[in-house]
Amino acid sequence: MDDPMYSLQDVIRCDLCENPVPPKHCNICHVHLCEACEGKHLSDESKDHYIVPFKLRGITPKCTKHSTEVCTELCTTCNIPVCPLCVASSEHEQHIKTDILKWFETKRKLMQKDLQDLEKSIYPRYQEAAINIPVQRVDVNKRSQKLTTALDKQGEALHTEIDTIIQGMKSEIDVMDAQHIAAIDQQEVAINHTITEITQIILDLRRLLDTSDVCLVSEYTSRTEEFRSLPAQFQVTSLPTFTPQEINREQIHQQIGSLSELTITFLLDEQQILTDIQTEFTEWPNRLHSVSCLSDSELWTCGDSVNILRLYNLQGELLRSVQTESGNAPRDIAVTRSGDLVYADYSSINLVSGTHIQTLITLRWWTPRGLCSTSSGDLLVFMDSDDDFLVTLTRYDEKQTKVVRYSGSTEKQSIQWDDQGKPLYSSGVYNKYLSENRNSDICVADSDAGAVVVVSAAGKLRFKYTGPPSTPRESFYPYRITTDSRANILTSDWDNHRIHIIDQDGLFLRFIHNCGLQNPRGLCVDSRDNLFVTELNTGKVKKLQYYK
Numbered sequence: 294m295d296d297p298m299y300s301l302q303d304v305i306r307c308d309l310c311e312n313p314v315p316p317k318h319c320n321i322c323h324v325h326l327c328e329a330c331e332g333k334h335l336s337d338e339s340k341d342h343y344i345v346p347f348k349l350r351g352i353t354p355k356c357t358k359h360s361t362e363v364c365t366e367l368c369t370t371c372n373i374p375v376c377p378l379c380v381a382s383s384e385h386e387q388h389i390k391t392d393i394l395k396w397f398e399t400k401r402k403l404m405q406k407d408l409q410d411l412e413k414s415i416y417p418r419y420q421e422a423a424i425n426i427p428v429q430r431v432d433v434n435k436r437s438q439k440l441t442t443a444l445d446k447q448g449e450a451l452h453t454e455i456d457t458i459i460q461g462m463k464s465e466i467d468v469m470d471a472q473h474i475a476a477i478d479q480q481e482v483a484i485n486h487t488i489t490e491i492t493q494i495i496l497d498l499r500r501l502l503d504t505s506d507v508c509l510v511s512e513y514t515s516r517t518e519e520f521r522s523l524p525a526q527f528q529v530t531s532l533p534t535f536t537p538q539e540i541n542r543e544q545i546h547q548q549i550g551s552l553s554e555l556t557i558t559f560l561l562d563e564q565q566i567l568t569d570i571q572t573e574f575t576e577w578p579n580r581l582h583s584v585s586c587l588s589d590s591e592l593w594t595c596g597d598s599v600n601i602l603r604l605y606n607l608q609g610e611l612l613r614s615v616q617t618e619s620g621n622a623p624r625d626i627a628v629t630r631s632g633d634l635v636y637a638d639y640s641s642i643n644l645v646s647g648t649h650i651q652t653l654i655t656l657r658w659w660t661p662r663g664l665c666s667t668s669s670g671d672l673l674v675f676m677d678s679d680d681d682f683l684v685t686l687t688r689y690d691e692k693q694t695k696v697v698r699y700s701g702s703t704e705k706q707s708i709q710w711d712d713q714g715k716p717l718y719s720s721g722v723y724n725k726y727l728s729e730n731r732n733s734d735i736c737v738a739d740s741d742a743g744a745v746v747v748v749s750a751a752g753k754l755r756f757k758y759t760g761p762p763s764t765p766r767e768s769f770y771p772y773r774i775t776t777d778s779r780a781n782i783l784t785s786d787w788d789n790h791r792i793h794i795i796d797q798d799g800l801f802l803r804f805i806h807n808c809g810l811q812n813p814r815g816l817c818v819d820s821r822d823n824l825f826v827t828e829l830n831t832g833k834v835k836k837l838q839y840y841k
Contacts (some may be wrong), residue, residue, distance in 0.1 A: 307330055318350035320344075320353045322342060364379075368390050375390065386586065478597075560841075570608075570835070579596045580596055584816065585626050585628045587603065599622055602614070623824055624663075627665055635664060653702050654672075658678060662724040663677045664727075675724075675737060677693065678692050693716070695707055718737060718739050718742070726774055731798050742757075743784060745774065747758075747799065758793075760793070775818055776818075778822055786813075811829070824839055
């Protein structure tokens with residue numbers, strides 16, 4: 294005990310017996326008391342006493358109305374401390390009173406809980422939002438610049454077209470002017486030629502009038518009548534004129550194009566669970582796996598290890614069950630644009646139409662993992678190479694992964710490598726699931742890589758989202774993925790019991806994490822942007838509202 298804080302003069306002791314660390318305190322006498330001395334102190338009846346735990350010493354204030362009394366209770370009606378004399382008075386007779394120490398302890402617990410919530414939960418969320426504000430501003434500027442550039446380009450195109458038209462009309466004027474000048478020149482030549490002839494005839498006549506030579510005079514022939522009419526004159530029957538068209542702003546606006554309106558919607562801070570559907574996929578290993586909206590009121594579901602596909606309504610009623618033809622559990626499901634169900638088996642993609650099951654695609658050396666039906670009616674399939682395929686590899690010695698686009702049963706596109714020839718998607722133990730965004734981007738939840746990988750419709754990498762920038766060290770396991778009508782991307786971070794919402798350019802917007810979700814897995818949205826979430830262990834599908 295060499296530390297000064299443990300020296301004798303620093304240890305708080307009982308004021309009656311010097312025992313260290315007394316547990317009690319008299320708030321009226323202002324003395325510290327051990328357990329043994331508490332009774333002795335109370336035996337002094339010459340004055341009032343109010344014994345409280347040592348840690349609550351000094352809490353009870355003096356009564357403002359009775360200066361010699363200590364307030365031992367709180368009048369909750371008036372919200373003021375009161376002493377025993379106040380309690381006995383008529384002023385507080387009908388009021389509700391409570392022990393001031395118990396009230397204080399309850400209030401302290403509330404404040405401690407509030408402090409913990411503010412420090413651990415609320416304040417970090419505001420920090421997250423504050424960090425995103427500059428990013429959002431930059432994003433607004435980028436989008437604005439893109440719009441401005443597009444408008445400038447369209448304006449330049451229109452100016453070029455107008456300049457071309459004006460220049461063409463000027464050229465037409467030049468041609469007409471040349472024709473007019475040529476006609477004038479032709480007339481000028483004829484007139485000048487006639488003037489020369491007339492001048493000569495005048496000279497000849499003057500000489501004849503001065504001569505008396507009968508022979509010369511007899512040879513003269515008059516040409517006066519020939520010259521009475523001027524040479525053929527041209528007439529301009531229609532001079533070119535320009536009639537400017539009245540400028541129609543509406544038509545010009547139509548020629549330029551249209552600018553869509555800004556629509557602002559707010560993501561709910563407190564998401565609302567609208568419906569809670571209990572399915573039959575409740576026990577391991579038959580845990581609830583996937584969900585896909587047939588309509589706003591009907592949902593197809595499947596589990597991890599059972600070969601049954603089940604259709605439920607929002608009341609939780611089982612409407613239909615379909616058994617896979619192979620007897621294998623489906624790896625993923627999707628509803629096509631025409632309302633049919635497709636599911637991925639071990640090596641095939643199958644279509645459920647009415648009561649008939651048709652094999653659309655049979656794969657060799659590849660295993661389908663995730664499915665997505667596109668807005669154009671194509672089918673996107675995420676797949677990885679099976680074990681037999683490894684024997685055929687000459688360039689790589691590990692599993693390969695890719696996204697393949699099918700039109701019916703015909704392969705149209707394969708997306709596998711980035712511009713540097715590296716794999717876009719990781720190989721690992723988890724399935725990869727995908728969704729087509731409204732802007733035709735292809736979004737893949739790559740849980741092994743801890744990233745959402747987004748490529749354009751042409752297969753060019755746009756970005757990889759690895760979690761909010763403010764929490765770079767947190768684990769991130771994006772399992773399932775969907776997109777909504779606003780082109781936002783939603784992915785289930787199942788191990789962290791939350792869903793990330795990011796925009797079409799990878800900007801983090803918000804978590805869905807404060808509505809009691811447990812291991813969220815499968816995701817889909819209906820036509821009104823309500824979100825359906827499957828819970829891995831409870832077997833429930835929850836319908837959430839996350840927009841105002």
